[in-house]
Amino acid sequence: MGNSIKIDAQGVYYKLLNQKIHDALGNGETDIELTRVNGQRYIADGLKNDIRITINGVPGNDLGIFMNGPVITVNNNAQDAVGNTMNGGKIVVKGMAGDVCGYGMRGGKLFILKDAGYRVGIHMKGYKDLNPVIVIGGNAGDFLAEYMAGGVIVVLRMFGRKNGESVTGDYLGAGMHGGTVYIRGGADRKRLGKGVDVAGITDADRGLLKGIIKEYADDLGLDADSILSERFEKLVPLSTRPYAKLYTY
Amino acid sequence: MLYKNPYNHYFDYVVQRDIDKCIRCKACVTQCSYGANYYDADRDLIYSLDHNCVGCMRCSTFCPTDCISIVRNPDAFRLNANWKDHNIKDLYKQAGTGGIIITGMGNDKPFTNYWEHMVVDACQVTNPSIDPLREPMELKTFLGRKPDKLEMNKNGDITTKLAPQLILETPIMFSAMSYGSINYNVCESVARASKELGIFWNTGEGGLPKALYGYGKNTIVQCASGRFGVSPEYLNAGAAIEIKIGQGAKPGIGGHLPGEKVLEGISETRMIPVGTDAISPAPHHDIYSIEDLKQLIYALKEATRYEKPISVKIAAVHNVAAIASGIARAGADIIAVDGFRGGTGAAPKAIRDNVGIPTEVAIAAVDERLRQEGIRNEVSLVAAGGFRNSSDIIKAIALGADAVYIATSALMAVGCTLCQQCHRGRCAWGITTNDPELSKRVNPELAAERLVNLIHAWSNEIKEMLGLMGINSIESLKGNRDRLRGVGLSEVELQALGIKQAGI
Numbered sequence: 001m002g003n004s005i006k007i008d009a010q011g012v013y014y015k016l017l018n019q020k021i022h023d024a025l026g027n028g029e030t031d032i033e034l035t036r037v038n039g040q041r042y043i044a045d046g047l048k049n050d051i052r053i054t055i056n057g058v059p060g061n062d063l064g065i066f067m068n069g070p071v072i073t074v075n076n077n078a079q080d081a082v083g084n085t086m087n088g089g090k091i092v093v094k095g096m097a098g099d100v101c102g103y104g105m106r107g108g109k110l111f112i113l114k115d116a117g118y119r120v121g122i123h124m125k126g127y128k129d130l131n132p133v134i135v136i137g138g139n140a141g142d143f144l145a146e147y148m149a150g151g152v153i154v155v156l157r158m159f160g161r162k163n164g165e166s167v168t169g170d171y172l173g174a175g176m177h178g179g180t181v182y183i184r185g186g187a188d189r190k191r192l193g194k195g196v197d198v199a200g201i202t203d204a205d206r207g208l209l210k211g212i213i214k215e216y217a218d219d220l221g222l223d224a225d226s227i228l229s230e231r232f233e234k235l236v237p238l239s240t241r242p243y244a245k246l247y248t249y
Numbered sequence: 250m251l252y253k254n255p256y257n258h259y260f261d262y263v264v265q266r267d268i269d270k271c272i273r274c275k276a277c278v279t280q281c282s283y284g285a286n287y288y289d290a291d292r293d294l295i296y297s298l299d300h301n302c303v304g305c306m307r308c309s310t311f312c313p314t315d316c317i318s319i320v321r322n323p324d325a326f327r328l329n330a331n332w333k334d335h336n337i338k339d340l341y342k343q344a345g346t347g348g349i350i351i352t353g354m355g356n357d358k359p360f361t362n363y364w365e366h367m368v369v370d371a372c373q374v375t376n377p378s379i380d381p382l383r384e385p386m387e388l389k390t391f392l393g394r395k396p397d398k399l400e401m402n403k404n405g406d407i408t409t410k411l412a413p414q415l416i417l418e419t420p421i422m423f424s425a426m427s428y429g430s431i432n433y434n435v436c437e438s439v440a441r442a443s444k445e446l447g448i449f450w451n452t453g454e455g456g457l458p459k460a461l462y463g464y465g466k467n468t469i470v471q472c473a474s475g476r477f478g479v480s481p482e483y484l485n486a487g488a489a490i491e492i493k494i495g496q497g498a499k500p501g502i503g504g505h506l507p508g509e510k511v512l513e514g515i516s517e518t519r520m521i522p523v524g525t526d527a528i529s530p531a532p533h534h535d536i537y538s539i540e541d542l543k544q545l546i547y548a549l550k551e552a553t554r555y556e557k558p559i560s561v562k563i564a565a566v567h568n569v570a571a572i573a574s575g576i577a578r579a580g581a582d583i584i585a586v587d588g589f590r591g592g593t594g595a596a597p598k599a600i601r602d603n604v605g606i607p608t609e610v611a612i613a614a615v616d617e618r619l620r621q622e623g624i625r626n627e628v629s630l631v632a633a634g635g636f637r638n639s640s641d642i643i644k645a646i647a648l649g650a651d652a653v654y655i656a657t658s659a660l661m662a663v664g665c666t667l668c669q670q671c672h673r674g675r676c677a678w679g680i681t682t683n684d685p686e687l688s689k690r691v692n693p694e695l696a697a698e699r700l701v702n703l704i705h706a707w708s709n710e711i712k713e714m715l716g717l718m719g720i721n722s723i724e725s726l727k728g729n730r731d732r733l734r735g736v737g738l739s740e741v742e743l744q745a746l747g748i749k750q751a752g753i
Binding site: 041103150243247 | 342346347350474476505534552553
């Protein structure tokens, strides 16, 4: 066990707050609790350390951008671009998250208890042992998984929107050319973007999902078995080379 | 052949070979990477498949007896002022394939070149010129945000906290070319030359090969919409970070490195699996406004603890001045403006040749706007897009640029002959190819030496030009448009450039 420290973020400008975090890391702290956070941006931006950060309050945009290692727990909602261009580590949001979460994400995990906004998981990609995972407990907005090149997105539709509203928004998986999106209860075919198709899940998928959902449920105090008991469908790219035949010279 | 596709016949070049001089050494056969030359053992003759020739001159250059000439195909369509050769050929090509025409390098169409309509002033009688061979001449350039005022203590030490600066020994940098669009050997050549010259090279959006991290102090790393290879280590490896919004050769569109080019080294550097397409979306999907741009600029500053200048590169487009003002206000330390003659590894021809504006007018407009708004000192301005020689650079600086980016010229120093086939990955000069055999044609040591020669030559010419203007520091030329005059330009063009007519 390392050292732990509490930092009161009320009224602290983001630049100063992040400097305080860096100072704490410099002092060898490995467990940082931020209290009364209110929209401060860039928390854990580019951090590579093996540390834990607990955030009480609502963190601002770009939480964990470029991050490669820390485990962050947000005991509230989060704003936009959580896990933007993230390389590794884990972010658990015990509430909703905004738009553009996980943009260009290459590794690590982003667990959101409730809804996520628009443009989530755009251009997610995997590489060797890096396989980014986003789990959204509620619903997702338009453009989910656009340009997706790798990794896994799971949408659970457990909380959130009114009856009759779709689990995802429009342009779902448009331009997707790698990776997988799992949707609990089935995908809404009307919402599909160009270049994707819907398929049933296989045993291999079930095994993968089980591992992901188990960890998600543990982190968020949910029952994995009841989540997994529903039917899942997956989105798959029609081609891994969607634009191969578009050009001449 | 049962059927010959007509568009295959309308080829551009003919390989002419003087059989009397040919010694059958087959150098032309092995040098050509497009299959334009072959040896017929039965007849002991070398023949050419002219329709494969791209006019890159590799074979004629390497022919030991100079028996090859590459000539334009004399086979001519009926002259038509409206339907030029390339219009006709492109149309046939598309009717045959249904494809978007892709090409390489920069816009080659005969738009007005404003560099050629500007002349530089010189001192005569009233203000002595300076001889740079015997007197000090300063080309050192600092890129980054400058304070509104400087405060000093009694000892003359500056007490104002200065923003991070890039320090260039000469106001020329190597523009963004990604590893993948050019091969490792070319990346290394450019990096070596930058180190020796005390300037910077730019990784482009393909990441920084691990083996080149040692050149970090002379490297600008790029963060583009695909975020390829962007990791905390990468962001901190360079001297500055550039957010690529646009590129002069293809404003407003994304990029697409085809899976065939994503080999082991490129895969590792871009951090994507081997053989997968590397697709850069047209916009950064986390940037839909100036406020969003500001968010990314500060995310990068936070990631590098405010120690590195952040550059934002845009293509020169109609509203470039207003956009640049927004970028300056968003907190960028450097703005790079890439004009429509800037090169590319691949772009749709229709876009390369028709979208964007010349860098000359863009620089003039941006500099003027930032001055009017009183924020010119807050940001450095780098001009890019088609610099061919030192006089183009002198004029760009007089129009308001702090420094310039060159890439096409740099590749030419390495051997490029502007055949515009970069997108095919078969570059016979070993530059825009990742084929291991072809890549060997560039020796990083020799190529770096040629790059250093070029920049030394241009720097010396810039010093000569400064001297004849009676200026002993490049700083004094920046935005000094009074030292330029226009020749053969309309009143509106002179106005756009902010210069006077020659004779006035």
